[in-house]
Amino acid sequence: AQRVTQPEKLLSVFKGAPVELKCNYSYSGSPELFWYVQYSRQRLQLLLRHISRESIKGFTADLNKGETSFHLKKPFAQEEDSAMYYCALRTGGGNKLTFGTGTQLKVEL
Amino acid sequence: GAVVSQHPSRVICKSGTSVKIECRSLDFQATTMFWYRQFPKQSLMLMATSNEGSKATYEQGVEKDKFLINHASLTLSTLTVTSAHPEDSSFYICSARATTSGGGYNEQFFGPGTRLTVL
Numbered sequence: 772a773q774r775v776t777q778p779e780k781l782l783s784v785f786k787g788a789p790v791e792l793k794c795n796y797s798y799s800g801s802p803e804l805f806w807y808v809q810y811s812r813q814r815l816q817l818l819l820r821h822i823s824r825e826s827i828k829g830f831t832a833d834l835n836k837g838e839t840s841f842h843l844k845k846p847f848a849q850e851e852d853s854a855m856y857y858c859a860l861r862t863g864g865g866n867k868l869t870f871g872t873g874t875q876l877k878v879e880l
Numbered sequence: 881g882a883v884v885s886q887h888p889s890r891v892i893c894k895s896g897t898s899v900k901i902e903c904r905s906l907d908f909q910a911t912t913m914f915w916y917r918q919f920p921k922q923s924l925m926l927m928a929t930s931n932e933g934s935k936a937t938y939e940q941g942v943e944k945d946k947f948l949i950n951h952a953s954l955t956l957s958t959l960t961v962t963s964a965h966p967e968d969s970s971f972y973i974c975s976a977r978a979t980t981s982g983g984g985y986n987e988q989f990f991g992p993g994t995r996l997t998v999l
Contacts, residue, residue, distance in 0.1 A: 780921075812907075814884075815973070815990040857923065866912065866977050866988060872923040 773798040775864045777871035784848050785879050792843040792874045794858030803861040804834055804841040805868070810854045813865075818843075818856070828852070848878045882908045884976045886991035894963055895978040896999055901959045903974030910976035914988065915947070925944035930957045930991045964998040971995055 774797045784790055796802055808819040819827045821834040821841060832843045841858060858871040883906040893899050903913055911932050916924040928949050929937045936949035946968075948960040958978075960970055975988040 814992045815975075817987055866986065867914075867926060867929065868988065869926070870923045 773802075773860055774870050775858050775860050775869050775871035777858055777874050778844070779874045780872070781875045782826070783877045783879060786850055787847050790843075790845045790876065790878075792856050792858075792876065794841045794843065795858050796839050796841065796858075798839075798860060798862055800862060802834070802836075805859040805861065806832055806841075807841050807857040807870075808832070808854050809857070809858055815857070819880045828847075848858060848876075850878050850880065852876060853878045872877065881987040882976075882978060882987075884896070884897065884974065884989045884991040886972075886974055886994050888994060889992060890995045890997075892997045892999065895965050896963055899964055899996060901961075901972055901974075901996075903957045903959070903976065903991055905955045905976040905978075905989070906980045908976075908989075910957075910978060911954065912977045913951060914975045914977075915949060915956040915957075915959050916973040918973060920971075924973060926991045929957075945984075964996070966998045969996055969998045980989070 776795045778793055789863045807815050807854045808818045809815045830845045832841050834841050854871050855875050857873045860869055885904045913930040913991050915927045917927050918924050924965050926939050927942045930949045930951040932951045939943045951957040973993040974989045977986045977988050989999045
């Protein structure tokens with residue numbers, strides 16, 4: 772069965788410091804990985820997906836099939852980045868998503 | 881962007897009663913909607929996939945007679961928690977996938993969630 776692991780429940784960094792939110796997955800097929808973000812008192816929204824290979828709000832994530840990882844990175848954290856981040860895996864031909872447990876990112880001044 | 885609403889945002893009910901939660905796609909048609917459940921400080925767990933005009937597909941371990949799902953139109957899906965008990969207290973979130981032609985991934989848009997408390 773598929774599984775997504777986010778080892779850190781809370782990550783606290785100072786403004787301007789680099790950020791890396793870890794995500795590992797297990798899936799026997801060809802995975803599609805996503806990062807979702809939930810800002811305080813707001814709904815869950817898509818941040819980026821590995822297929823797009825894009826940078827959103829300064830965040831990037833590279834799918835590493837060898838290490839089965841999809842870590843989210845940003846070189847310089849901003850205060851507005853403080854939020855809950857969920858890594859998600861889409862499996863099969865449908866649109867079912869398996870979510871990790873989430874990492875709360877706190878950017879301190 | 882696409883907007884998904886949920887109603888009510890918060891509900892408190894007595895044990896043994898039934899509660900209906902609505903999920904609406906406001907500016908797009910959604911062939912498929914998903915219902916998730918989230919316990920405090922835990923991840924979203926998919927409960928069921930709701931397809932317009934057909935029966936919902938439930939995930940393993942989810943009681944279909946307990947959590948009734950109806951997707952009667954392309955913009956509305958409802959989740960009814962029947963004979964609710966305190967252990968059903970949770971945060972229920974729906975998402976909707978836009979209807980488009982072709983294959984590939986169509987983004988899921990999430991509702992704001994409904995907080996259910998069963999006394």
